Amino acid sequence: MTTTITALRGTAILATALALPGCVAAQHAGHTPTLPGIPASIRAEHQEIHARLEAAMKTPGATGRAARELAAVLHPHFQREEQIALPPLGVLGPLARGEFSAGMRAVLPLTDSLRAELPRMLEEHVAIRAATARLGEAARKENQADAAELAEALALHAQGEEDVFYPAAVLVGDLIRAHP
Numbered sequence: 001m002t003t004t005i006t007a008l009r010g011t012a013i014l015a016t017a018l019a020l021p022g023c024v025a026a027q028h029a030g031h032t033p034t035l036p037g038i039p040a041s042i043r044a045e046h047q048e049i050h051a052r053l054e055a056a057m058k059t060p061g062a063t064g065r066a067a068r069e070l071a072a073v074l075h076p077h078f079q080r081e082e083q084i085a086l087p088p089l090g091v092l093g094p095l096a097r098g099e100f101s102a103g104m105r106a107v108l109p110l111t112d113s114l115r116a117e118l119p120r121m122l123e124e125h126v127a128i129r130a131a132t133a134r135l136g137e138a139a140r141k142e143n144q145a146d147a148a149e150l151a152e153a154l155a156l157h158a159q160g161e162e163d164v165f166y167p168a169a170v171l172v173g174d175l176i177r178a179h180p
Contacts, residue, residue, distance in 0.1 A: 111173025
């Protein structure tokens, strides 16, 4: 499974760099601004992590308990990421190709929120890393290979967010704001 997550991570980075902005309509104040969709590769990675965590939560013993504790901190964090941090990545490809449309400005409230909330989101990563480490430790002690691999994959996922996804999303906002 670690190979699957690693492949998804590579696909996520490539798709983010080449993605066309998938559009998702969002209702706001009586009008319908078009927001980019989360790149499919990143959405797939989140879905796989969620599915694997759901399975680990059903495991008896310390592994299941650790998985449930991880889910408690991870779920609200993933929700907020999917609201503000990941949709701006849907316009990264067009921006990298020098393409711009006025509709891209719809992501500015998201990137502004991400910039403001980034310190808290990174603090959440500390709690997620600690819960992930507890899951990995429990899973290794109980010979739960899938849960142990999930812990490794989730640690890499969080690092990728900090190293690439969050900074890229913030820069998307900066590029759009700087465009005349």
